[in-house]
Amino acid sequence: MAPLNGQIRSTAALLCGVTLLGVAWLLSPPSSPPLYDGLILGDEPYRYLNPPAGYRTTPPPSSARLILTVRHGGVPSFTVSTSETPPQAQLTGPAGALRAPVHVNTVTVTLTPVLAPAPAPAGDRVDGNTYRFQALAAGIPVGVAPAVSLIVALRGTGASGQPTLALFDGHAWSLRPTVQTGTPDDYAATIAATGDIALVLPLNVSAHSNPPGPSPAVDVEVVGLFAGLLAALLVLLRIGRRPEGG
Amino acid sequence: MTVSTWASKSATVQSAVLVGGAAAALGLRLVIGGAAAGVSPAAALVFAAAFIALAIADGWRPGDIRLRQLAVGTLGGAVLCIPPTITRLAGHGIGAGPWRDYPTWALVVAAVAVAEEVLLRGALYDRLAAGAGNLLAIGIGAILFAALHVPLYGGHAVILDLAVGVWLGALRLATGGVAAPAAAHTVADWAAWWLR
Numbered sequence: 464m465a466p467l468n469g470q471i472r473s474t475a476a477l478l479c480g481v482t483l484l485g486v487a488w489l490l491s492p493p494s495s496p497p498l499y500d501g502l503i504l505g506d507e508p509y510r511y512l513n514p515p516a517g518y519r520t521t522p523p524p525s526s527a528r529l530i531l532t533v534r535h536g537g538v539p540s541f542t543v544s545t546s547e548t549p550p551q552a553q554l555t556g557p558a559g560a561l562r563a564p565v566h567v568n569t570v571t572v573t574l575t576p577v578l579a580p581a582p583a584p585a586g587d588r589v590d591g592n593t594y595r596f597q598a599l600a601a602g603i604p605v606g607v608a609p610a611v612s613l614i615v616a617l618r619g620t621g622a623s624g625q626p627t628l629a630l631f632d633g634h635a636w637s638l639r640p641t642v643q644t645g646t647p648d649d650y651a652a653t654i655a656a657t658g659d660i661a662l663v664l665p666l667n668v669s670a671h672s673n674p675p676g677p678s679p680a681v682d683v684e685v686v687g688l689f690a691g692l693l694a695a696l697l698v699l700l701r702i703g704r705r706p707e708g709g
Numbered sequence: 710m711t712v713s714t715w716a717s718k719s720a721t722v723q724s725a726v727l728v729g730g731a732a733a734a735l736g737l738r739l740v741i742g743g744a745a746a747g748v749s750p751a752a753a754l755v756f757a758a759a760f761i762a763l764a765i766a767d768g769w770r771p772g773d774i775r776l777r778q779l780a781v782g783t784l785g786g787a788v789l790c791i792p793p794t795i796t797r798l799a800g801h802g803i804g805a806g807p808w809r810d811y812p813t814w815a816l817v818v819a820a821v822a823v824a825e826e827v828l829l830r831g832a833l834y835d836r837l838a839a840g841a842g843n844l845l846a847i848g849i850g851a852i853l854f855a856a857l858h859v860p861l862y863g864g865h866a867v868i869l870d871l872a873v874g875v876w877l878g879a880l881r882l883a884t885g886g887v888a889a890p891a892a893a894h895t896v897a898d899w900a901a902w903w904l905r
Binding site for chain 2: 490692
């Protein structure tokens with residue numbers, strides 16, 4: 464009976480494991496890492512709509528589209544992101560940020576990479592792709608509600624310098640106060656209108672990536688602390704080992 | 710003290726020391742790697758070496774590796790690859806990394822994967838299973854596995870890593886050795902290069 468019990472236990476454990484895996488995959492966000500250990504794969508290279516000469520081959524930049532259901536005449540809060548890792552463009556709006564026309568049920572928000580519609584502001588150049596932010600209801604453009612700001616975040620190409628986010632409203636570029644988000648090449652700003660958005664850099668800044676700076680010094684004392692702790696635990700393990708034949 | 714009482718107490722204490730050692734090894738990895746701990750090969754190798762040292766200090770030794778265990782492990786790794794494969798086939802994902810970087814990456818990743826299995830599904834599993842049964846050995850191994858990855862992947866990966874830990878523990882129970890979970894873990898890691 465014992466081997467049979469063992470087989471039943473093993474089969475039950477495998478079934479339980481595979482069921483848990485299925486549930487976990489359903490519950491986990493799509494960006495969950497496909498591997499569970501080892502070295503994390505780094506960010507993918509920037510995807511240009513119009514790559515500079517000699518740039519590596521990448522898939523084309525993605526677009527993003529989100530359909531918002533209008534409830535009680537208002538558009539809910541939303542976040543729309545392109546699908547790169549990390550996203551190259553992301554837009555977040557609070558509830559009521561878009562002016563939905565009466566009698567529409569849905570508003571479609573899109574972020575689409577486009578060629579820069581006009582030369583960058585004087586003295587600047589566009590860094591990376593320009594993204595067209597549009598909101599449409601039944602094919603009719605929807606505007607941003609008065610006194611409401613949307614947060615837009617764009618990934619930079621890694622060029623040196625501090626990019627500024629610019630909005631092209633169909634007539635001219637306007638520079639927006641820009642902050643760097645938690646990640647090194649992501650920059651965010653608020654906008655209050657639909658239009659084309661891009662990061663711009665001063666023309667005199669090189670297009671090359673930031674040279675890697677000196678690595679932050681490893682804290683030798685803390686390394687020593689952990690190494691000492693580990694050594695002590697190793698000794699404890701050796702001492703506590705079951706006596707041979709015991 | 711009878712031999713059985715001693716063994717039970719010893720299993721608990723040794724298990725606790727192994728868990729502490731795993732935490733110390735993770736701390737070492739995070740300090741050495743700094744902000745790049747998740748992508749630092751040096752930090753990963755130190756981490757792997759510490760895990761192997763802990764297992765050996767606890768008396769763990771590799772048993773006979775049977776072809777069946779490796780086959781089951783490879784199949785187990787294939788199961789782990791199903792969701793990312795579906796995602797990839799659906800046209801999502803960012804594509805494989807450059808070939809020239811793969812050999813080094815694969816070696817480091819395999820070292821870490823095998824070291825983790827040797828400690829979690831080897832030494833620690835043996836201790837816990839002897840003292841408290843297989844179920845607890847699988848459960849605690851899975852919890853520790855998930856906890857070890859939080860500093861690298863963030864909290865959102867906990868559920869998935871817990872489930873993967875249970876799956877690897879189940880492979881250990883089903884095959885009676887570390888080879889199967891180690892093979893599954895390594896296969897899933899290696900495949901990630903193409904499945905991301």
